[in-house]
Amino acid sequence: MIIILLGPPGAGKGTQAQRLQKEQGLVQLSTGDMLREAVSAGTEVGLQAKKAMDAGELVRDEVVVKIIEERMDREDEATGFILDGFPRTVAQAEALDKMLADKGKELDKVIEVDVIESALIERITGRFNCAKCHANYHEKFRQPRREGVCDICGSTEFERRPDDNEETVRRRLDAYRKQTAPLLPYYEKAGKLVKVDGMQPIEDVSYEIDRALGFR
Numbered sequence: 001m002i003i004i005l006l007g008p009p010g011a012g013k014g015t016q017a018q019r020l021q022k023e024q025g026l027v028q029l030s031t032g033d034m035l036r037e038a039v040s041a042g043t044e045v046g047l048q049a050k051k052a053m054d055a056g057e058l059v060r061d062e063v064v065v066k067i068i069e070e071r072m073d074r075e076d077e078a079t080g081f082i083l084d085g086f087p088r089t090v091a092q093a094e095a096l097d098k099m100l101a102d103k104g105k106e107l108d109k110v111i112e113v114d115v116i117e118s119a120l121i122e123r124i125t126g127r128f129n130c131a132k133c134h135a136n137y138h139e140k141f142r143q144p145r146r147e148g149v150c151d152i153c154g155s156t157e158f159e160r161r162p163d164d165n166e167e168t169v170r171r172r173l174d175a176y177r178k179q180t181a182p183l184l185p186y187y188e189k190a191g192k193l194v195k196v197d198g199m200q201p202i203e204d205v206s207y208e209i210d211r212a213l214g215f216r
């Protein structure tokens with residue numbers, strides 16, 4: 001099974017992708033995570049990507065298409081993939097179509113997680129992650145059960161993304177509106193798009209996504 005989670009930054013794609021990975025054994029492929037790893041490892045890709053990421057702009061299509069293709073090849077045995085944050089442009093979507101056709105695979109569904117823009121800034125600027133297992137938390141909406149201790153792995157170290165500040169978030173939202181939103185009609189036309197209301201509580205969003213994917 002291959003699914004895409006589509007939606008603006010802060011819509012909850014990462015949270016849902018982590019959940020689906022845990023519950024359904026699908027592999028989460030987040031280009032944002034891959035790029036952040038490349039930046040901290042100081043690789044060639046990381047060096048190329050860092051400037052755009054810090055500015056809240058998209059990294060060049062060729063760069064992300066290459067890293068996602070390499071990762072898919074490496075995880076060839078996986079029962080399925082959740083693409084989280086990829087594709088983000090029509091050129092990336094076309095490259096993905098070709099990549100899947102070449103491998104004899106097919107895209108099952110594209111889930112649009114729809115959230116009103118005014119809610120996104122608060123969601124993003126309050127979020128943080130476990131530094132070890134990357135579980136997602138939020139100052140207001142999703143604190144660890146024990147203060148300062150990760151629910152999942154027990155680590156006491158947390159981190160925030162440098163691009164989760166208000167100014168950069170506004171640019172990321174702008175990039176979503178201009179470059180990524182055109183994917184909605186692209187996948188609608190292909191008969192793959194399912195829209196889910198991302199303003200609901202997390203459990204309800206999870207329920208709707210599971211229904212759309214035939215897990216419930």
Ligand code: AMP
Nearest residue numbers: 031032052053057058059064085086088
């Ligand atoms: P994310 O973690 O998905 O919010 O991505 C963080 C940043 O990584 C984005 O603001 C972009 O600079 C870059 N990025 C992630 N995925 C892509 C993509 N598919 N295409 C271009 N840039 C991307």
